[in-house]
Amino acid sequence: MSKYKIEQAEKDLFAVYQVLYSDADIEMWYDWNSRLNDTKFTDQCFWILYEDSRIGGAIIDNGTVMYPFLISPFVDRAMFWKVLFSCCIDVDVTRIRGVLPEDVNVLLAFGYRLEVMRQVMCCPTDPDIPAALPHGYSLHHLKDSVDSRNLASTIMKGYAGGIDFEIFGAPDEEDVIKDVERLMQIYSPNNLSIYIFDENEQKIAGLCIAGISENIPLGFAEIGEICVLPAYRNKRFGEFMLKHVRANAHKYTPVVKLCFTVGNNAERLYRNVGFHPGPRFANMSIRIG
Template sequence: MPKYRLEQAEKERFAVYQVIYADADIEMWYDWNTRLKDTQFSDQCYWILCDEVRIGGAIINDGTVMYPFLIAPFADRTVFWRALFNCSHDIKHINGVLQQDVSILLAFGYKLGVIRQVMCCPADDSVTAVLPDGFSVRSLDKTTDINTIARIIMEGYAGGIDNETYGIPDEAKATADVQHLMKVYEHRNFSLYVFDEQEQAIAGLCIAGIYEKMPLGVAEIGDLCVLPKYRNIRLAEAMLNYVRATAHEYSQVVKLCVTVGNEAENLYRKVGFYPGPRFANMSKRNEFAGFHSL
């Protein structure tokens, strides 16, 4: 019978192995050094050994597994997970699960949570943001009423997949989230809203910018929504193109992260965003807690 064990790894060497063998750049960094730094926030890096041979590795911290990978030529993903669970019996959460591992982990008693993917496109000042007549673009900054912005986001997201997945926030939570995002992007703010000149009302908004500590200085879109009465007149497309054009002076890339199943993904693709690998978070089903079939 195979003997499995964990061996703590030196995190710099672990990072090299993880980048080479992880089989996915889920954050779409396209950069060796940035990907190395992704795992170096933690000393809880472990090799997974089968009969004293390294077959993979993972960060294992406080019941959560992150950044799992197999080491070539080993390729049996079921045995890899069996070995990990045999060595660590209190795994409750697994983050960044690749699609090829989902069915394996379901068989081990884990349930599927949200599935996400990062999408990227080039920032490009030749892109034109075209709005229908009677609409204008205005800057969204600290002078904009934060409570109004929160209410717009709540109405724009109502009935969508993110509310289904994460729950419906109350106004206080929505306001706090907006304040947080605006603080994150104050270093380089590209946020905007589309204004209906006839109705004198906000039709949609986009919170975007560059976080001061963002690797590679990449621009991000944190929130995008259009109120239901203003949909299907290409306001979201115009806002995305506006951010792409505005960001070009400061960043080569614009990124966002989308929940798989969100209809907005089709829009992002239409505008030119390219999807990275899909990844999921999974957690242990209560009825199977503490049990792993070996």
């Protein structure tokens, strides 16, 4: 009889264990209650036990494992995953979300593939950050009145050839339009969105959809989308827009955050403007064939 087993946990206690032992604030909430609530969205949370002692835990819901963690002094990550999979014989675990880098190689050996690695970055807002546009370009507040199809087209052209297109493929224009409209609605209470306009060509050169959602913990500002059209690269437009959002968000909040796909060339820009990275985390799925 196996000494290992899995047992459903009470989610409030589970959340405390997960926050402490995961040792990673991947969303950079900087807030105890926000991190607890981030874990307590479901009661499908489970302990991994060895001889009735807890060695770890994870949320296991509809074939997806999320927020896995080991409990000190247990440190054998390969054994943790072996036990979890063996205890889930009645569940086809096809996806694993929120995987920390130290688990990626372990899961590759179990037949999983890396889908995408993501990372959140934060920086202070600051009203004294200087930023200036070159002659011939103007800055405008991005409102609902701006045609969402035009915005979606700009985003698709700005992201074309980037890491997200490489991983996920080119999105459908209608899906991008819906995403733009969703973000504009989310940020409507404090909309910080902007776009840069080429006065000579009479078209958008770059845009940044940003703002403060009523539901985001601590009232942090968030950058949902930022892109510059290929013809306008190397003019420091991305830097200008990030600095502008940092400066203008200061009257509402002390922090602005964003999330990006690891491998994005814009990471260097984010760091140069002052964004500080949180832990990297991966999404993985079972390899087919």
